[in-house]
Structure formats: C-alpha cells, structure tokens
Amino acid sequence: MSSKTSHAPDRADPGLANPGPVNDAAITVENLSKRYEIHHQRASGEGLRHVFESAIRAPIRWLRSRRNALGPGNEAFWALRDVSFALKPGDFVTHIDHGVGKFAGLETIDVNGKPQEAVRPPWDGGWIWKKDEQGNPWMSVACQGLGASVWYPCKDHQSDEPDNGASLSITIDSSLVAVGNGRLKEKKSNDGTATWTWEVKDPINNYNIIPYIGKYVTWHEDYNGEKGNLDCDYWVLDYDLEKAKKQFTQVDDMLKCFEYWMGPYPFHEDGYKLVETPHLGMEHQSAVAYGNKFMNGYLGRDLSGSGWGNNWDYIIVHESGHEWFANNITSNDIADMWIHEGITDYSETLFVQCKSGKDAANAYTQGLRRTIRNDKPIIGPYGVNQEGSGDMYNKGNNIMHMVRQVIDNDSTFRNILRGLNETFYHKTVDSKDIENYIIKRSGKDLSKLFDQYLRTTQVPALEYKIEGEKLLYRWTNCISGFNMPVKLANPDQWLSPGTDWKETRLTAAMKNDFQVDNNFYITVKKVE
Numbered sequence: 142m143s144s145k146t147s148h149a150p151d152r153a154d155p156g157l158a159n160p161g162p163v164n165d166a167a168i169t170v171e172n173l174s175k176r177y178e179i180h181h182q183r184a185s186g187e188g189l190r191h192v193f194e195s196a197i198r199a200p201i202r203w204l205r206s207r208r209n210a211l212g213p214g215n216e217a218f219w220a221l222r223d224v225s226f227a228l229k230p231g232d233f234v235t236h237i238d239h240g241v242g243k244f245a246g247l248e249t250i251d252v253n254g255k256p257q258e259a260v261r262p263p264w265d266g267g268w269i270w271k272k273d274e275q276g277n278p279w280m281s282v283a284c285q286g287l288g289a290s291v292w293y294p295c296k297d298h299q300s301d302e303p304d305n306g307a308s309l310s311i312t313i314d315s316s317l318v319a320v321g322n323g324r325l326k327e328k329k330s331n332d333g334t335a336t337w338t339w340e341v342k343d344p345i346n347n348y349n350i351i352p353y354i355g356k357y358v359t360w361h362e363d364y365n366g367e368k369g370n371l372d373c374d375y376w377v378l379d380y381d382l383e384k385a386k387k388q389f390t391q392v393d394d395m396l397k398c399f400e401y402w403m404g405p406y407p408f409h410e411d412g413y414k415l416v417e418t419p420h421l422g423m424e425h426q427s428a429v430a431y432g433n434k435f436m437n438g439y440l441g442r443d444l445s446g447s448g449w450g451n452n453w454d455y456i457i458v459h460e461s462g463h464e465w466f467a468n469n470i471t472s473n474d475i476a477d478m479w480i481h482e483g484i485t486d487y488s489e490t491l492f493v494q495c496k497s498g499k500d501a502a503n504a505y506t507q508g509l510r511r512t513i514r515n516d517k518p519i520i521g522p523y524g525v526n527q528e529g530s531g532d533m534y535n536k537g538n539n540i541m542h543m544v545r546q547v548i549d550n551d552s553t554f555r556n557i558l559r560g561l562n563e564t565f566y567h568k569t570v571d572s573k574d575i576e577n578y579i580i581k582r583s584g585k586d587l588s589k590l591f592d593q594y595l596r597t598t599q600v601p602a603l604e605y606k607i608e609g610e611k612l613l614y615r616w617t618n619c620i621s622g623f624n625m626p627v628k629l630a631n632p633d634q635w636l637s638p639g640t641d642w643k644e645t646r647l648t649a650a651m652k653n654d655f656q657v658d659n660n661f662y663i664t665v666k667k668v669e
C-alpha cells in the first residue's frame with residue numbers, strides 16, 4: 142500500500158501565533174494509492190489471515206477479473222490508483238467515523254499547556270531555554286527521536302514529508318533575532334516585538350523544522366558549488382563572531398569534499414546555514430545546529446583515537462553530512478536509521494581522506510571500531526518506532542568501508558554514493574532500497590554482507606589452516622551462506638571464503654606472515 146498526501150496550509154504555525162480560521166485553505170491529495178496483495182495459504186486454516194481475506198474480498202469480488210497474477214495462488218489488485226483531488230471549503234466529504242458532511246476548511250488551532258523542556262538536548266526532545274554568557278535569552282528546540290509533535294501539532298512520522306516545504310513564523314522581543322530553516326521571507330516589526338518568517342521550499346523532515354532565538358549576528362558567503370552559487374549564511378552569538386569566522390572556514394573544504402563524493406548539495410534552493418546552539422548539534426535541514434564551541438574534534442576529542450579525528454570540526458562535518466543522508470535521503474522507519482547515521486558517519490571518513498589522504502581515512506574507520514558494542518542489531522524492529530543499536534554510527538561506517546573494499550574501485554563507489562543521492566533525491570526509503578541499489582550498481586553480491594552486519598551482532602571469523610602445500614579457509618560465526626570476499630594484506634591477493642572449507646595453493650608469504658587487510662571488520666583465527 143502506498144499513499145502520499147500533501148497538506149498545503151497558508152502557514153505552518155507552531156502554535157505561538159494568534160489562533161484563527163484560515164478561510165480559503167484547501168487540502169490537496171496527490172497520487173493516493175491503495176494496493177492489496179492476497180497470499181493464499183489455505184492450509185493455515187481459519188486464522189486471522191483468512192478472516193482478513195474474507196473481509197477484504199467480499200465487497201470487491203468484481204475487481205478480481207482485473208487481478209494481476211503474483212504467482213500461483215496469489216493475487217494483487219489496486220483498490221485506488223494515483224487518485225488526486227483537492228478539497229475546498231463547501232465540498233462534501235465522508236468521514237470514516239462521523240459520516241457525510243461538508244468540509245469547512247482548515248483552521249489554525251491554539252495549542253495550550255506547558256511546553257516540554259528538553260532535559261539533555263539533543264539526546265532528548267523539547268524546548269531548550271538557556272541564557273548566553275551575557276545573560277541574554279538563547280532558545281531553540283531539539284526533537285529528533287521524540288518527534289516534532291513535542292512542540293507543534295503534526296503528522297509525526299518520518300515516512301511523509303511536506304512536498305512543498307514549510308514556513309515558520311517566530312514572534313519575539315525586538316531586541317532578539319529569530320532564525321529558522323531555509324530563507325528569511327519577511328521580518329515584520331510589531332509593537333516591541335518582531336515576527337520573523339522563514340521558508341523552506343524543499344521537502345523537510347518535520348523534526349528538522351526548528352526555531353533559533355538569541356542575540357545572533359550573521360554574515361554571508363558564496364560557495365561555488367556543482368549547481369552554481371550556493372548561499373552560505375552563518376548565525377552566531379554576537380560575542381562569538383571572530384571565533385566563528387575562523388572556525389567556519391572549514392565549511393568550504395567540507396562542501397568541496399562532500400559534493401565530490403556524494404553529489405551536489407541537495408537543498409540549493411534553501412541555501413546552507415550554520416546556526417550556533419546551546420546544545421552540541423543536529424542536522425536541521427538548511428539550518429544546521431552547531432554547538433561544538435568552535436573546537437576541532439568532538440568537543441575537542443578524537444572519537445576514533447587514531448589521531449585523524451582532531452584536526453577538523455566534528456559537528457560541521459557530521460551534521461552537514463546529514464544533508465545528504467538523513468535530509469535528502471530519509472528512512473521511512475527509524476528502525477532503518479543506519480541510513481542516516483552510518484552513511485553520514487562514513488562521510489567523516491571521506492572527509493578525512495579529502496584532508497589527509499586514504500591511509501588516514503582507513504585508520505580513522507579502523508579506530509572507530511573501539512566503540513562498537515554489538516549489543517543488538519543495527520536495524521531495529523519495524524513498525525514500532527524503535528531504533529536499532531547505537532552501533533548504527535561506527536559499525537555502520539565500517540559496513541560502508543567494507544562495501545567499498547569489496548567493490549574495490551573508488552570511482553564506482555563514488556558513483557554509487559552520488560547515484561543514491563540522485564535516485565532517491567528528496568525521497569524516503571527503506572534499508573532494502575539502499576542495499577539493492579548498491580548491489581545493482583556495483584554488480585557485487587553484497588546481500589549477505591548487509592544481512593550479517595546490519596541484522597546480526599556476530600563479527601565473522603576467518604578461520605584458516607595450513608595443510609602441506611595448501612591454505613584452507615572458511616567463514617565461521619556468521620549467517621548461513623555468508624560469502625564476503627576478503628583481501629589479504631600479505632600476500633596481496635583476494636580470498637572468496639564460504640562457510641565450507643576452501644583451499645588455495647600455499648605461498649611462502651602465506652606461510653611466513655599471513656595477514657588480512659585490516660580494512661575488514663572481522664576476526665582472524667588460525668586453527669590446527
């Protein structure tokens with residue numbers, strides 16, 4: 142079943158402005174579809190499936206003549222297909238609970254109650270009420286995970302984004318500055334207050350729609366990007382201006398590297414922004430939250446321990462990397478959030494490579510392994526709003542790194558990253574969409590690699606033994622059929638192990654100093 146709805150109110154009101162009717166508002170629905178597949182399994186008896194089947198099939202038996210064959214005994218049909226309509230005030234509607242009536246138009250509603258405050262942002266959600274070092278109000282919101290409905294009414298699900306963007310109007314004391322996503326459309330002065338209206342034209346995750354309020358100052362820079370001139374705007378607290386101007390020169394290097402590896406900056410229409418925040422950071426689309434205190438590393442630390450993570454600003458790089466993976470390509474279900482965090486984590490490795498070369502990049506990824514816990518699978522349970530393991534970050538990075546090793550051709554790997562951003566431009570996807578795309582474009586059978594590392598916690602072991610003039614090898618501690626090819630560091634050659642023993646001719650190098658390429662996240666075990 143697929144459905145796509147688009148609501149186009151006159152304004153996305155966070156509930157802070159005055160309530161009132163929005164008289165001429167309409168709802169438009171585009172490409173609404175509903176498709177059923179019925180899989181016959183009569184042997185299972187009169188179970189829930191049978192009841193469900195009967196209920197669906199009875200009123201629509203006439204549709205069966207149009208059914209498509211799905212294979213022996215199965216059928217599929219569309220109950221609705223690409224239906225589009227617009228609803229205007231006065232139109233008749235049927236409400237599933239309340240029967241027939243007239244659509245009266247959209248209404249702006251007043252949201253009452255106590256706003257929820259975030260206790261530990263950005264890791265929990267809600268409003269952040271802080272003061273800057275000079276005692277001025279400094280406010281924002283963080284709501285990834287908990288969801289945007291913590292502070293404004295919305296359809297709180299990652300799988301659906303407003304197709305035509307959103308706008309945000311923030312009314313504050315006129316001594317303060319309000320920043321939002323996208324571009325400043327209007328600033329209106331009222332009596333002692335000012336209303337700042339910001340507008341995003343591109344689709345946006347609703348957890349990314351965020352107000353920032355404080356004593357901000359700004360400056361602008363042009364970046365000569367793949368789609369032409371990209372507007373880069375920076376908003377920082379007045380007393381941090383000099384530090385920020387120095388630190389944010391890293392944005393040029395980041396954009397150059399990321400456009401090279403992942404394709405054009407995906408929100409050209411809305412521009413690129415960094416906004417200083419009281420919390421560490423978040424990937425708020427076209428208004429990235431920055432709270433790394435103008436230090437390199439992750440608040441000064443190198444997460445990889447390799448020495449290659451502390452000569453660049455982690456938050457500028459990581460949160461901006463999300464513009465490609467999280468904001469451009471969004472997972473439908475947070476169970477698949479490794480698409481956001483794992484691939485963005487790998488953008489850090491790519492940045493290290495742009496800055497310090499490929500050996501440094503390899504060392505960075507290898508260093509990140511020290512944080513992997515293998516406590517539970519990276520992909521969480523579907524349909525229950527639950528993330529998988531925190532390993533989605535650094536193990537996710539290592540998965541992408543191994544995919545790159547197996548592809549063994551950096552120009553193909555780069556074309557895949559760019560192709561993903563082109564094919565799934567401004568779309569929501571499942572992990573399988575990403576996996577299948579990589580498999581198809583690379584021509585490599587990576588399905589077991591993905592299953593092993595995304596869906597189990599086992600770290601495969603390469604077992605080997607020497608028998609006379611032969612080297613025997615196989616995978617253990619892995620799923621059935623695990624078949625990842627692996628490269629040796631000494632001698633320089635590939636092995637294609639399966640879960641049964643295979644053999645190859647033993648060379649002197651193997652005999653004296655058998656070594657596996659450390660770019661593979663595996664264990665190696667010599668057995669007798």
Ligand SMILES: [Zn+2]
Pocket residue numbers: 459460463481482485
């Ligand atoms: Zn992230």
